[in-house]
Amino acid sequence: MMRIRSWGRRRDNPEAPSEVLDWAPGLPHDTSGTSASAPGRVVTDDEIDTSHKVILYMEDVTVSFDGFKALNNLSFNLDDGELRCVIGPNGAGKTTMMDVITGKTSPDTGKVFLGQTIDLTRYDEPEIATLGIGRKFQKPTVFERHTVFENLELALKNDKRWWKTLGATLKSWQEDRIAAVLATIGLAGEAKRPAGLLAHGQKQRLEIGMLLVQDPRVLLLDEPVAGMTDEETAELAALLNTLRGKHSIVVVEHDMDFVARIAERVTVLHEGRVLAEGTLDDVKNNATVVEVYLGR
């Protein structure tokens, strides 16, 4: 049970019900499920219910900016523990899709759910981050004037209400957690350096580390290898392979070599909707995909 506190700018219902009925939005019920997934079960609010395998669910989402439909009836499902690559030409709606999931943009229509029960359109960015969705930006965004250690300390899963941070100190298990993540992202030797002095690839990894210390269920990575050297790209691919299965991951990427290294299933977006979905080979051989994207 997580605490979600906020004031102002809540986009929909000010108070989410403390208990909601389990329902599968438009999905066939998982017949193999245990009794826990029986319809009508009462679940606790804010607990991510993945009893139907799906952790992220978007249905008929439309977002328009001045008449231009950035997302056009987009439907997208991500299974718990899956690593999904999303590709598509510029303007296909990849970043807008992430904006909708993370609460930066409100969809005009459509449903966005985390698990079976959490309607993400009701929450703002900090709340969604606290619910367990971590997002990496296209341009590496770290706190440049803080040390690498402090970057991770700030991101760490914690009570993030302001009065709690005034007297907050790190507990030893939290230090251990930071040390473990520093090792995972290969920055243990840089802990005391200001993040602004890191190389581009190191910043990308630090940003991923900042997501990992939040223990997110879902990781959204927007073009993580943009501007990276081949070596840095290989390191990141290795890192993502170690995270596979521990988190549900969505990678938006242009770099097809990188996609080939990590991909399980690939979703191709085009003009704000899903054009094709399948293994990398499936979509590579899909005639429509070749026409709009790969063939060029």
Added chain:
Amino acid sequence: MNATALPLEVAATSIAHEPRARLFSPAGWAAIGVALLVFGVVVPLLALAVPEGNALHLTSYALTLSGKILCYALCAVALDLVWGYCGILSLGHGLFFALGGYAMGMYLMRSIGLDGVYHMDLPDFMVFLDWKTLPWYWKGTHSFAYSALLVVLVPGLLAFVFGYFAFRSRIKGVYLSIITQALTYAAMLLFFRNDTGFGGNNGFTDFKRILGFSIHAPGTRVVLFALSGFALVGALVLCRFIVTSRLGRVVTAIRDAESRVMFCGYDPKAYKLFVWTLSAVLCGIAGALYVPQVGIINPSEMAPTNSIEMVVWVATGGRGTLFGPIVGAGVVNLAKSYFTVAAPEYWLFFLGLIFVLVTIFLPQGIVGLLRRRKQG
């Protein structure tokens, strides 16, 4: 606004693996001890015990000027907290200063009692306007404790309400600066009106006593000076405590990459609102200490130029350092008291020149320059 001009060391206040970053270095604590000694012992002795005519005697002019500068320095520290650390450039902090001053001024007006020009229970300007009773918002201001509460509550509440809506609407950068400027300007126009009930363009003056003590007595003036000094040191320690806490690191992170802060699960609105409101309250306290020392408060304290001057103090001293703005307030105001006597018509040009020169040659202010020297 340009945070990239700040040195990388600014936010690196904590050392990893220490339970909490230390507040000050031993030298810093020593300096604070010396400052307290100067404010509480040395200056009172020089002003009261050393006879007039002695070279060491502190004249009442010098005492008032230094007391004034201490109040300004307090404002500069408060402004640095929001600008230097949170990236919110306020061009309206003079309003909070003036409101604190007016709240104290109301008490001082009421304690004139029957000794005013008209020997009436009402403040002179109300008698002059032919008012028969006190307006409702003057009720209770004869009490020092209540007025002291107003000193904190009025600027704090205004800042809270303003900040709540501004930060909720995600107004930032130059837009926020312009709105704060407009806010203080609008308040100035409001206070210029006689009907507003704060003495119109003359404001409050001719104070006689505070808590029963004559406001002109050297002893009273020394106490007011010392209190200003203690308030400044207190604010410095408080702000330092805040910026070295995790909250301080979140606040600097908001300055540098607000979207990342949000996606880390922090709500930047609440953090901004906290430092913003605290900053306004500190300015209000500065204003309340300032008014009994200079003996007057009028709407010109809300003029946009006053708020801009505060920004110049912070920039000159070095923003994001807390200590720098104190230096900046001292240097600029000493220059001002020299210039406004020597060549009053050129002061504003000179002020503008300082700002331009500091921006171009000293992006990190005087303290930044000293640090660079030290690092060689």
